[in-house]
Amino acid sequence: MGGGFFIPGLEGYKLRLATAVLVLVLLALNRFPGYAPPISQSTSEIIGAGAAVILLAQSLIEKLITDSGSAPEEDDDSDDGRVSTSSTGSGSGGSSRVGGVEEECFGLVARDPQLEDDVRWAGYALDENLGCPSVAVLHGEQGLVYYRRRSSKDATSSSSLELATALLQTLPMGTRRAIGMGDALAALGGVAGNSGAQLAQVLGMAKAEGAVVVRIGERGLLLVAPPVGGIMRDQAVWVERAAALLEGSGRGSERF
Numbered sequence: 001m002g003g004g005f006f007i008p009g010l011e012g013y014k015l016r017l018a019t020a021v022l023v024l025v026l027l028a029l030n031r032f033p034g035y036a037p038p039i040s041q042s043t044s045e046i047i048g049a050g051a052a053v054i055l056l057a058q059s060l061i062e063k064l065i066t067d068s069g070s071a072p073e074e075d076d077d078s079d080d081g082r083v084s085t086s087s088t089g090s091g092s093g094g095s096s097r098v099g100g101v102e103e104e105c106f107g108l109v110a111r112d113p114q115l116e117d118d119v120r121w122a123g124y125a126l127d128e129n130l131g132c133p134s135v136a137v138l139h140g141e142q143g144l145v146y147y148r149r150r151s152s153k154d155a156t157s158s159s160s161l162e163l164a165t166a167l168l169q170t171l172p173m174g175t176r177r178a179i180g181m182g183d184a185l186a187a188l189g190g191v192a193g194n195s196g197a198q199l200a201q202v203l204g205m206a207k208a209e210g211a212v213v214v215r216i217g218e219r220g221l222l223l224v225a226p227p228v229g230g231i232m233r234d235q236a237v238w239v240e241r242a243a244a245l246l247e248g249s250g251r252g253s254e255r256f
Contacts, residue, residue: 017059023052065131065228101127101150107142108250115250122222122242123148130235131227134203137246138164139256140219149204149225163198164221171215178212178224178236199223212236214243220256222246 027049030037037045109119123135127148134149143161171179196208203211203225210226222243224231231239247256 013059013062016055017063020052020056020059023048024056027052062131101148103146103148105146107139107145109137109145112250115246115255118245118249119146120148122245126224126238126242130224130231130238132224132231133227134205134225136160136202136223137216138167138202138221138223140164140168140221144202147202160198160202163195163202166195167213167221168215168219171213171221173215173218175215178214178231178239180210180212212239214239216243217247217256220246 027045030045103120103123105116105119109116119137123146126132126135127150135147136144136149137146138160139145141161143164199208199211200206203223205211205225210230212224212226212231214222216222220243222239224239250256
C-alpha cells in the first residue's frame, strides 16, 4: 500500500499486545535483582507501566471484538468439529468462506490473477488493520467486482452498477481522498436515499452510516464499512493507500 508499518503475524491488535507485554517485562527486569531506583525514576516507571496496562487493555478489548465479529462457522454435517471451508468457481470468478469471512471476485478482477491478488490483499489488510467488517470494489461498467465480508448475508450485485455510476458521477476525477458516504450521498441529491440503500446491500450493512468511499482511477470505487467506533481520519489513509495500489494494478483494458 506504500508507506505504513506492517509486520506479518503482528497485524492489528497483535503488535500493540506484544508491545505492551514487552514493556511490562522490561520494567520488571529493571527491578531485578533488588534494585531500588530513585524517586524520579520510580515515577517514570509508574507512568510507563500505566501506559502499558492501558495499551494491553485496549489490545485485549480489540481482540474480543475481532473474535466475536469473525467467529468461525462450523459445518453441521462434520463430525470432527473442523471449520467449514468451501470454494466454488464459475465464469464470473470464485468465492470462498474461511473462518466466517467470505470473499468473491467477479468480472475483470477474476480474469486478471495479479489484479485479483492485489484486490484480495487490500481487502485482507483493511480487515486486519482497521477491523472493517466489509470491503467492496465497484466498476463503472461491471458493477460489483469484489467483496469481502464477515456478514452472513449474500452479496447483492443487482443494483451495484447503478450505484457505481451514480458515485463515479459525484466524485471528481482524480480524487484520491476517502470520502464519508454521508457526504457522497448528499451530493447525489434526489437519489441519495436509493443509493444509500444500495450501498448498505452491497456492504451487508443495515444502513450506510459511517462507510467511506475512494475513487480508483477512471472506473473504480473502493467501499469500506466502518469498524466499531468508525473510521478516523488517520485510519482513512489506509483506505486511500489501498485505492492507490489498485489503481496501478491490472493490465491494459483490465485496469480501473
